[in-house]
Amino acid sequence: MKEKKNTESPNQKSVICGFSDLISVEGLSEKIFDLIENVSFLIFYRSIADHRIAYTNAYFSRIFNLPVEELRNKDYRWTDFIAPSDKERYFRFFEELKTPKYVLEYRLIDGSGQPLWVQEKGTVLSSENPKEAMVLGFINEISERKKIEERLIGSEEQLNLALMASQMGLWDWDIPNKRYTGNGFWTRMLGFKPGTFATDEFFWMSIIHPDDLDRTLRAIEDHLSGKTDQFFMEYRVRTNSGDWKWVWDQGKIISFDESGLPKRMVGTIVDITALKEAQAELLSAKAAAEKASRQKTELLASVNHDLKTPLTVILGAAETLLLESENASKPMLEMIRSNAKRLQKMVGNLLEISQIESGRLILTPSTVRTKRFFDDCESNYTQLAKEKNLSFEQRIAQNVPKTLIFDLDRFLKVLNNLVENAVKYTLEGSVRLEIQYAPEEIGPSQRRNRGGHLQVAVSDTGIGIPSEYLPAIFDRFFRVPSKRSRSIVSGSGLGLAICRELVEQMGGAISVRSVENEGTTFEFSIYVKEGNGAL
Ligand code: ADP
Numbered sequence: 001m002k003e004k005k006n007t008e009s010p011n012q013k014s015v016i017c018g019f020s021d022l023i024s025v026e027g028l029s030e031k032i033f034d035l036i037e038n039v040s041f042l043i044f045y046r047s048i049a050d051h052r053i054a055y056t057n058a059y060f061s062r063i064f065n066l067p068v069e070e071l072r073n074k075d076y077r078w079t080d081f082i083a084p085s086d087k088e089r090y091f092r093f094f095e096e097l098k099t100p101k102y103v104l105e106y107r108l109i110d111g112s113g114q115p116l117w118v119q120e121k122g123t124v125l126s127s128e129n130p131k132e133a134m135v136l137g138f139i140n141e142i143s144e145r146k147k148i149e150e151r152l153i154g155s156e157e158q159l160n161l162a163l164m165a166s167q168m169g170l171w172d173w174d175i176p177n178k179r180y181t182g183n184g185f186w187t188r189m190l191g192f193k194p195g196t197f198a199t200d201e202f203f204w205m206s207i208i209h210p211d212d213l214d215r216t217l218r219a220i221e222d223h224l225s226g227k228t229d230q231f232f233m234e235y236r237v238r239t240n241s242g243d244w245k246w247v248w249d250q251g252k253i254i255s256f257d258e259s260g261l262p263k264r265m266v267g268t269i270v271d272i273t274a275l276k277e278a279q280a281e282l283l284s285a286k287a288a289a290e291k292a293s294r295q296k297t298e299l300l301a302s303v304n305h306d307l308k309t310p311l312t313v314i315l316g317a318a319e320t321l322l323l324e325s326e327n328a329s330k331p332m333l334e335m336i337r338s339n340a341k342r343l344q345k346m347v348g349n350l351l352e353i354s355q356i357e358s359g360r361l362i363l364t365p366s367t368v369r370t371k372r373f374f375d376d377c378e379s380n381y382t383q384l385a386k387e388k389n390l391s392f393e394q395r396i397a398q399n400v401p402k403t404l405i406f407d408l409d410r411f412l413k414v415l416n417n418l419v420e421n422a423v424k425y426t427l428e429g430s431v432r433l434e435i436q437y438a439p440e441e442i443g444p445s446q447r448r449n450r451g452g453h454l455q456v457a458v459s460d461t462g463i464g465i466p467s468e469y470l471p472a473i474f475d476r477f478f479r480v481p482s483k484r485s486r487s488i489v490s491g492s493g494l495g496l497a498i499c500r501e502l503v504e505q506m507g508g509a510i511s512v513r514s515v516e517n518e519g520t521t522f523e524f525s526i527y528v529k530e531g532n533g534a535l
Contacts, residue, residue: 042139044078048094048124049131051077063141065111083107083115100124105142117146160184169269171251173201175224175262180204182269189247189271191240209236209244216249223253224262231265234272246276293358300354307347315340349494352413353476356501363407363505367531370400373408374435381419381433388423391430400437403531404454410502411526414510415456417495418522422460424491425520429461439530453508453525464516473512474500499524 036043037058045055053076060068064081082090086106093104101123107115122137163170169186180201187193190207208216212235223231232250239245251267318337325333355361378394385392422431439452465473465480472478479493503510507527514520
């Protein structure tokens with residue numbers, strides 16, 4: 001009968017064998033047969049025991065690029081066309097199949113050698129001898145759907161990886177159904193095994209710390225009622241073991257129902273317990289630091305009063321006595337005077353530093369007649385240098401204006417410190433002071449308020465500073481650790497630190513150049529305003 005049909009109708013070409021077992025081809029109208037042959041999916045009829053193909057429609061040629069007659073000449077089984085990676089699964093599926101109807105998805109290898117995802121839907125036709133049972137089924141291409149699914153799985157995996165990497169939990173709240181679900185990380189964060197976490201909103205509310213519950217619910221309410229664009233809140237949650245964890249929770253409504261009521265809200269949650277602990281430590285450290293700072297200010301205020309005043313009295317008395325004293329007591333008085341002076345300088349420095357630190361340093365600029373000021377400098381410093389048999393040279397640039405406005409006391413503090421150091425750390429040779437003026441560039445209309453930088457260089461031919469110590473030279477309490485400089489004279493290591501602070505407050509900068517055993521140059525500048533020349 002089969003042979004007869006093949007010759008009778010070109011539409012029945014793909015009938016290979018056995019199809020007549022299923023339907024009486026004679027009874028099948030040509031139209032129906034034509035339809036079966038031309039549908040855009042594959043129809044097959046094959047043995048279930050060895051997967052031998054009895055019939056496929058013409059769609060076979062479209063997938064495998066093979067004429068259906070091929071099947072007739074060769075002894076093909078359906079499994080010959082299945083991708084190797086899916087073959088085992090395919091065999092196992094049929095070995096274990098218990099129901100007559102089934103659906104299975106797997107890959108074929110198409111005519112161009114590429115894997116092709118298909119869905120097979122079949123019905124096992126009962127037979128007296130199970131070995132002879134046949135399957136009639138359809139095969140649909142599902143590559144597009146699979147691609148979308150894979151992409152979805154890919155992006156979900158990506159999301160999960162990103163959430164895992166950022167240690168972030170994800171929650172999803174089905175508002176009308178009161179269902180609240182957390183992802184794996186969220187549940188693990190709370191010490192629950194995934195899947196053991198209750199999924200109703202009451203459970204979530206029940207683990208919020210009682211002290212945080214009200215404001216958290218209020219924030220949620222504000223978002224649900226549209227008062228806020230987003231919900232975010234820091235609160236504590238009770239873990240499975242009963243401990244409390246701080247979390248940072250933020251979420252947003254993502255869908256509304258037909259009547260505009262919130263339907264679904266999603267959000268992320270992060271464990272911020274470590275952050276909160278660090279914050280608490282920081283706050284207590286800050287409180288302790290503030291307390292220490294207050295105590296320091298109080299201490300310095302009392303130092304100012306209780307130390308500075310008697311020191312001034314001792315110094316005054318020592319100086320008066322020195323003038324009147326006999327030779328025998330002179331060295332003792334000299335010692336009292338120099339030690340009191342050192343103490344006075346140190347107390348002064350400490351007070352200066354504390355003023356700078358507390359932000360209480362306020363500059364008090366005044367108009368300075370420059371010629372008189374520099375003449376005074378010259379005579380004082382020449383005297384100072386002479387005490388150590390050093391020469392002193394001073395050069396003031398011609399363009400320094402007659403009057404300048406700046407904080408004279410603070411400027412002198414820096415200058416005195418540098419010149420005194422230059423004298424202190426120079427055993428022979430000279431100390432030199434050079435002052436230049438660099439007016440700022442301005443238009444003619446601004447001439448009245450013109451300003452500029454007073455640039456000062458103090459150089460000496462002293463012991464110098466080893467290059468490795470130069471970077472630390474302006475640090476507080478830093479002194480070059482050399483026997484030589486320490487043997488010269490004692491000091492506190494505060495002078496240069498104060499110089500830098502004052503210079504910066506006065507709108508300038510300070511720097512140092514030095515060559516060991518040759519000498520040192522300190523340069524600094526301060527911002528000044530030009531006076532009108534008259535006082
Ligand atoms: P002090 O002189 O009270 O120790 P300073 O802050 O004024 O403190 O100076 C810090 C250190 O810098 C000094 O101990 C000294 O070693 C070094 N120093 C400062 N000026 C000079 C200088 N002109 N020549 C060599 N060393 C210097």
